[in-house]
Amino acid sequence: MMRQYELVDRVLGYDPKADEALINRAYVYAMKQHGSQKRASGDPYFSHPIEVAGILTDLKLDTSTIVTALLHDTIEDTGATMDELTRLFGAEIAQLVDGVTKLTRIELTSERSKQAENFRKFLLAMSNDIRVLLVKLADRLHNMRTLHFIPSPEKRQRIAQETMDIYAPLAGRMGIQEIRDELEDLAFAQLNPEARETLLKRLNEFRAASGDIVKRIGESFQKELVANGIDVEVVGREKRPYSMWRKMERRSISLEQLSDIFGFRVIVDEIADCYKALGILHTHWPTVPGRFKDYISTPKNNGYRSIHTTLIGPEKKRAEVQIRTRKMHEVADYGIAAHWLYKEKPGGAENAGEFANTFIWLRQLIEMLEHGSSPEEFLEHTKLQMFSDQVFCFSPKGLLITLPRGATPVDFAYAVHTDIGDTCVGCKINGRHMPLRSTLENGDEVEIIRSQAQRPSPAWEGFVTTGKARSAIRRSIRMSKQIEFARLGRQIVKATFEAAGKEATDSILERALGPLHQSDMNEMLSRVGEATLTAEQVLAAAYPELTVRKTSSRKGKKLNGAGTGTTVIHVSGRGQDLAMHFADETFPLPGERIVGIMTPGEGIVIYPIDAPSLAEFDGDGLRWIDVAWDVPSDAPQMFPTRLRVTAKNEVGTLGNVASLIADYGSNISNLSMAQRDSDFYDMQIDLDVRDLKHLTRIMSALNGLSVVSSVARSRR
Ligand code: MN
16 A cells, blocks of 8 residues: 555655645545445555555646545545535535545446436536546546455446446546556456457467567667657557457457557657658558558547557568657646646646647537436437547538547538537538538548528438537427427417317416416417327316316317317428328328327327228327318329239239329339239339329229229228
8 A cells, every 4th residue: 555655755756846734634534534444355445545646646636636536535435524625625625526426426326317417417517627537537447456356246347337338438538548548458357358368368479479579679660760860769568458359349350460469659859750750660661551640730639649650560560650749648648637737837828729629529518418308318429429439520611620430411510510500401521512411531521501591300310420419409309399389289279269269368378377387388388289288278277167078089079179170270291390290101181181189299190080090099089189281282292192902913014003103193102012812913002192182083093904903092
């Protein structure tokens, strides 16, 4: 266990002005508070906060963070309170400890939605202070290092999975590669021990066969670079088992094919030296095509910068090389933690910009959280966003937008601005018109075409990949639906009141709010449109003296309310009306009588009056509502319908049927056939017609064909 003076020495080593007395006070306080508590390993509990603090000294964090690490379990596991911590250590530290405690509580709850909800609150709370998250990561790292002491396999499994899903990607997003690698490896050891063992065994064989190859290759690189006048440090390392495993899985290749067993970091002083070193390496050793990435000119979202390349290096071994300056190297190791240090230093205008950039993903997350609806939705997005690789795209003005792999132009539009997403109608990728559902590739230039008349389409939700786009689309559709439902609700209420001989003015409707426990008129009307409240309830609440007959039969319904034969709702049939739609496979056509069924959450579902599937609503009279077509006879609009045709199995039968339908100005949208017996076919034909008259003409013409033996409409 690390001793008090060791911890203080480490902090003073990088921060001579650190508040030594405060660290000592926290050390003693935490030790007293945890008292005789024990870890699963049998160690005194207090060894844990010390180790967590130690991990954070590797990231060179400030005194407050180190003190927070020492105190991080005192609220959760001992009698310590916020008040006490505030009194003893100040409000800043007390709030940091409180933040860590909140996340710890999430780990203790098993219910999924609770977890996401708390995670959400936590992220919001700590968005002002990234140090909370750094302490939590260090806490998780130490718990993973000691995971094998936990006796329950289920618990070990859960913790390892959570680490893989949430914490390792989070460390990656924050740019702290060292912690990410170690977390992944420790989780990998729990989740897939056989795979890890196999990899380690093969690696050992490989090492035995090739000696200290990492050192030899590194020295060759160094020699060549120094000979060309570059002041350089070359660091060689073997990749961790998990990162090898992931690459093998992703690219479906074997260990032998994996180029990344050896990684080398070439660390120089200036950016210019990076490109010079690259030139020298590329001159002396052949490169592996497709493996060159310049993250110096195009940094990753988390602020990471380096040049990546893969060479067929000395001894014909493939070697991955990362070239970077010393400062980039620090950022790569410490990520946000490094920015945290730079932020405090003077003359850091350039660094401040980088720092702000690092937080873009965090801000996006928070924006989504503030508008999002369900916690599960959030957790799903968090996981997706963290896991995906990224693609870099550009706006026509050269603005760089980073998106998860698989992102579409709609994601791009929302990433630039919510307004741009909401109003996008089309796009050009690299100057060519492309569908909005296209998948973007690295380096694409994306131009979004907008129209103020556009609203997000529900179909977009099916192909966007970013949480930001998805929640913006859902939000917008939710709003449009509310408006549609309210409009529909007002129409229904008005007709119901008129049928009862009453007026439905706003002031009268307001009287219904109280009795129905509604606070807002639009919300009440929208609930009527959405069918979670009936117009009869509104009528009864506004006029309590009226006794509205409660009916349960369809016939009874016809005697009051909307069923008086008064047409309440007009169906234009555009099919885009969010508050009403046609029942599946019933194919109502203009010219035939239709009826609406109020369906909670969906509004009005339209059926032809003789649809067989209507029978299920017979006992539910209050849900029936009179509707009528409102389609001008000269409208160009067509409606889908379905025919069942039995025809002779002769050469040319299908051709005759199809050309007849075409002659009548209709279009076949789908067709399937089954042979009934050797002489006859059963055909199911989906076609578009203008109205019932149009369909009737087609049906009698089909009946007139000698090969056709029967024609009937098909519907549920
Ligand atoms: Mn802890």
